[in-house]
Amino acid sequence: xxxxxxxxxxxxxxxxxxxxxxxxxxxxxxxxxxxxxxxxxxxxxxxxxxxxxxxxxxxxxxxxxxxxxxxxxxxxxxxxxxxxxxxxxxxxxxxxxxxxxxxxxxxxx
Numbered sequence: 243x244x245x246x247x248x249x250x251x252x253x254x255x256x257x258x259x260x261x262x263x264x265x266x267x268x269x270x271x272x273x274x275x276x277x278x279x280x281x282x283x284x285x286x287x288x289x290x291x292x293x294x295x296x297x298x299x300x301x302x303x304x305x306x307x308x309x310x311x312x313x314x315x316x317x318x319x320x321x322x323x324x325x326x327x328x329x330x331x332x333x334x335x336x337x338x339x340x341x342x343x344x345x346x347x348x349x350x351x
Contacts, residue, residue: 280292291336
């Protein structure tokens with residue numbers, strides 16, 4: 243009986259010590275600034291509207307470019323848009339001067 247009690251005590255202590263000796267790393271990921279997504283709409287032959295809602299971010303960089311034309315820095319149109327809580331951190335951009343029947347990529351940063 244004493245041996246069984248000793249075994250329970252050793253198991254309890256070993257699980258406590260093992261649990262205490264394992265370091266737990268908690269990583270804080272950067273919050274995704276556009277948790278509500280991004281969208282495009284109202285396409286015309288030479289323009290389109292781009293939309294997003296930022297998560298408490300005041301300055302939003304945007305760009306539009308042709309596929310295969312390079313990186314975010316190699317863009318056709320771009321800009322920085324200011325937003326605020328007064329407009330619920332939403333941004334709508336009317337991109338004009340586009341070519342008809344052409345695929346474009348766009349991004350917010």
